Amino acid sequence: MTASGTFGYGEEYAEFMDLGRLGAVVVKGLSLQPREGNPPPRVVETAAGMLNAIGLQNIGIEAFVREKLPFLRQFDTAVIANFFGDSVEEYAAAAERLSSVEGIHGLEMNISCPNKQAGWCIFGTDPRVTFQVVSAVRKATTLPLIVKLSPNVTDITIMARAAEDAGADALSLINTLTGMAIDIRTRKPRLGNVTGGLSGPAIKPVAVKMVYEASRAVGIPVIGMGGIMNGDDAAEFLIAGASAVAVGTASFVRPTAAVEILDGIIAYMEREKIEDIRSLTGTVDGGK
């Protein structure tokens, strides 16, 4: 799968690959109303990764349905709409609207966003709020519902269970880790928003550990992501406990990364004589 926010609305990458080869295209996070996002600079390169503070810029659900979805529907791939809201009601309304449209196969709710009703704290860092917002969305949709967890928590298993208890069909993790970079000459933050989200190979060990822990804590499938750059990285997430993987920052380095990683997974399977990829999930030898 592609990771939300790193693959546009799919069409931006269509000239680089056959989108039909992908398991799913997960589109940039959508909200009921369009958003302009944060002031620039919005991305900074870091050691083995990048910081971003895009601020959830998007064209809004209606424009997505009208202008982007028809293109994506031509391909033999699942379309997953990533979405978010400022309040529980907005999440539910967004899910309801996306569910009324032909051609969306599943929803991924991003709960790493601030809750207007609770002093802008992040939905996904409190298990009760996670339960509340996922429950509301669950009532609003019959589509497969993926809950994308925030890694900026003390214990990922508590959030994973809260999302499962509220009716999630699958979990995806990890979203970006919060970070900051400063220009030591001007002493100004390098991001217009001051802080941002760290992604790329720098976060991979954190992501692998969280996928390992979360997948053992729940009975629903886990989609693993965080710094996957090649097929071997993807295999590591599957062994840790993921049932599927998503490619994010790698697509900025090489626009063809998603299909190259797919080929890399196949090469790994041939090398290791694995016939069914599903047999790999959660097979850490000597885990505790």
Ligand SMILES: Cc1cc2nc3c(=O)[nH]c(=O)nc-3n(C[C@H](O)[C@H](O)[C@H](O)COP(=O)(O)O)c2cc1C
């Ligand atoms: C520029 C950028 C924008 C992102 N936008 C979203 C988003 O809109 N919704 C979301 O759930 N995750 C978003 N993410 C998080 C990614 O989908 C992914 O979870 C994270 O980057 C870790 O994977 P990676 O290291 O392979 O990039 C974004 C990441 C980046 C780098």
